[in-house]
Amino acid sequence: MDDTPCRVAAVRDVGPDAVAIDVESPAEFDAAPGQFVKLTFEVDGEAESRFYTVSSPEVGDTFEITVGIDPEGTVGPILADLAPGDELTVSGPFGSDYYEGEPFAVVLAGGPGVGPAVGIAERALEEGNEAAVVYRDDDPIHGDRLDALADRGAFVRRLDADGDLDAATADALAAADADPQLFVYGFADFVDAATAAVEAAGGDAEGAKIENFG
Template sequence: MNATVTVVSVHDVGPDTVAIEFETPAEFSALPGQFVKLAGEVDGEEYARFYTLSSPDVEDSFEVTVGVSEEGGPFSRHLAALEPGDTLEMQGPFGSDHYEGESRVVVLAGGPGVGPAVGIGERALADGHDVAIVYLDDAPAHETRLEELAAVGATVMMDDADADLVVHLRDALSGARDDTVFVYGFADFVDRATAALDELGHGGELKVENFG
């Protein structure tokens, strides 16, 4: 769908990282792990970027997590400077590699993949399912939500960006066929994650979102 969305709040969730909450437009429906396209104008130039949902649902509002850096360009800085009541154009949702009520969820998140990781983790736990999250980043975001997930039963492992995924995956995977593994991150992380899964012989369902 195409809609104009209104900002509810913007807050810091880590180094150079913000979470932006929007009012949910009428008839918008999405699942954790799906993504939307946000568009706006900065200094007379039009920008449009994709952002994965980081909220467990979209009932009244939905959230995206945005990294703010030189590589992110002027649009990421524009998003970080938004205030309640500001608006953007939105399209979506997009993506088929999302949470669908799986009974055991293992999320591998690299860098910006932490956004969908916390959203999926919170939703799956609320549904009464098992959750394990492996998150690699030298400057982690959403640490408070990850700590809260761990406190209510999720297995949460955090480490540096270059940590050995195989080591953490041995603890995260149950070895059962009903493990559904989600991988979210940039291409190099996705390659490392899929190689680690192959090494450990994971034969269950795999859902991958490559951020490029």
């Protein structure tokens, strides 16, 4: 989908300095959790674009993105001030590292990577499949959705920055009663730590679907 005006349907606080934004889906829009879209804004007369990963399990009527807000950033204050009815310019989706109906999804998420993590896990459970989420962050978000996933039978492990990622990853892989598809979402240091944890646990790091946020 090329640049398309889309209206904001809802904006919700989901934790410290983070919001989930529901955007009305154009008729031709189709995406899976883990793909990403480009949002373009006008800032001081100049176009500014940012990429955000889809964090909703479905995109039929609306799709959701989860956004960390940097009050000092160029785009953060604009996103923080959005309200239902406001208009965004959206293109996409992009990316090939997304959920495709795998029978057991194991998602390792750092920081904002929890957005696609919860979307993938929810989609997997809705399709009758299974999911595990390991999430590391000192300021966790999407707590309600993670709790709901655990209540529905998903493996969920939350860690702070000093948490044992190796042990949590090994436990998540051990929980899989089918050949797991591994997903990793986060910034570069987390991606490196997560893939090392997978290798230490004897998992398939080379077969992982990875989105490095930089």
